[in-house]
Amino acid sequence: HFPRNADKNGAFVYVVKPVFMNYYDELSYGEEQRVEVVLHRETYPDCLDVAFTRGFISSQAFVDRFSDGGGVAALLPKDSKSGIDFVPTHPKAPTALSWMGFDAVEALLRLLEEAIADRTAEVRVVAFDLNLPAVVERFIQLGERLSIIIDDSAEHNEHDSAESIAFERLLSSTNGKAKRQHMGQLQHNKTIVVNGSKVKAAVCGSTNFTWRGLYVQSNNVVVVRGEEAIKPFWDAFENYWNCSTPRFGKTSSAQWNDLNLSGIDAQVSFSPHSKDNALLDAIASDVANTESSLFYSLAFLAQTTGSLKEEIVRVLEKDDVFVYGISDKRMGGLNLQKPNGNLMPVYPQAISKNMPEPFKSEPTGGGGTRMHHKFIVIDFDKPTARVYLGSYNFSGTADRKNGENLLLIKDRKVAISYMIEALRIFDHYHFRVNLAQAEEDNMRLFLTKAPRTKD
Secondary structure (H helix, E strand, C coil), rough: CCCCCCCCCCEEEEEECCCCEEECECCCEECEEEEEEEEEECECCCCECCCCCCCCCCCHHHHHHCCCCHHHCCCCCCCCCHHHHHHCCCHHHHHHHHHHHHHHHHHHHHHHHHHHHCCCEEEEEECCEECCHHHHHHHCCCCCHEHHHHHCCCCHHHCCCCCHHHHHHHHHHHCCCCEEECCCCECEEEHHHHHCCCCCEEEEEEEECCCHHHHHCCEEEEEEHHHHHHHHHHHHHHHHHHHHHHHHHHCHHHHEEEEEEEEEEEEEEEEEHHHCCCCCCCCCCHHHHCCEEEEECCHHHHCCCCHHCCCCCCCCCCCCCCCEEEECCCCCCCCCCCCCCCCCEECCCCCCCCCCCCCCCCCCCCCCCCCEEEEEEEECCCCCEEEECCCCCCHHHHHHEEEEEEEECHHHHHHHHHHCCCCHHHHHHHHHHHHHHHHCCCCCCCCCCCCCCCC
16 A cells, blocks of 8 residues: 555555456456555554655656646756755645655654754764755754764765765854765765654665655665664764774674664664675575565666675576566566566666657656665565665675665565565556567557456
């Protein structure tokens, strides 16, 4: 279920009626079934919450709701640099951005508001991309209670980048408690830790604190709460602040750290790792042990080499394991598998710009990577269900060079949440991929009729 309002708690009543088609294309209907499903805004209230962006600019829903009033250009900045001071001009901007950011933006901003309100709270932030005014302004409101590390790799280090501008503003507001860093290659974390008398919480996941991260891309935010849960994040910040890449890999932050969440088996580890505690091969071995199903959503998989990608290819070849995956680009080596249901990864870049009737043309604004998740769900339908997630791109670089967060959560409810997200995105883009392929082959698409006999 993907409610329009993620804050709407309570029972949702589903009505399902089976429809049958006979040999002569005549329809008949079975008995109506009803079921109530109770939803809660938080996955585990006051403990752990999984939140997602909607990531549906390429959708008929976006066209129906927000194409008037200037569309994407009136809602989003033209580039990253201009984002730091961008003000939307769309007449429905608050509604549109809330719809686009969905639960993730609400969870992120709500925690920052809690931190501001708790005058005892100290806040630690590590940011890769940073250009969203709503976030930067709240960071500034925290004043000297905030310490922040901002990436300075590549274009982030340019004097007019949004990250450089944000750094100068925060250097002033924090009275010098701001730092630039890129570890061995990138400081790729997106973490916030709040430690106060009323609020003890940490944010992690794949979502950059940017217009694109929250309003264009498919991303996830995880919020954990509790004194013991935030300690690994707090310690990691201190180690990032004080350590170089080789030294960080020898700290306790580069090991698996238990989050000590009540009733949830959850661990976190931070990169860069050393040779002795690197995790990529161990994750690949876990993928190799998949028994029933593998769901994943992996940005930059096309650029990834190494053991993890190799194991995904091997699992695809298993007749008794169901695999659905989505990548941000066309993949080589991951092929369509029949008849076991396994499909090659769907990639959002394969979007037809001219949707056939009765569909409407969809916007192409907000270019670049739209699928930005980094998660793998193993055996969601078993007691051993588990999910790997974070900013970690499951590559050697993420493992040994970048600053990253990686969580391993062995919990069926959390695993199912990520499985549904993978399925949701896969289904959303699968038609577009087929349409793009049909256009490339100069063919038309037709609906397949249900299999039936004369009986």
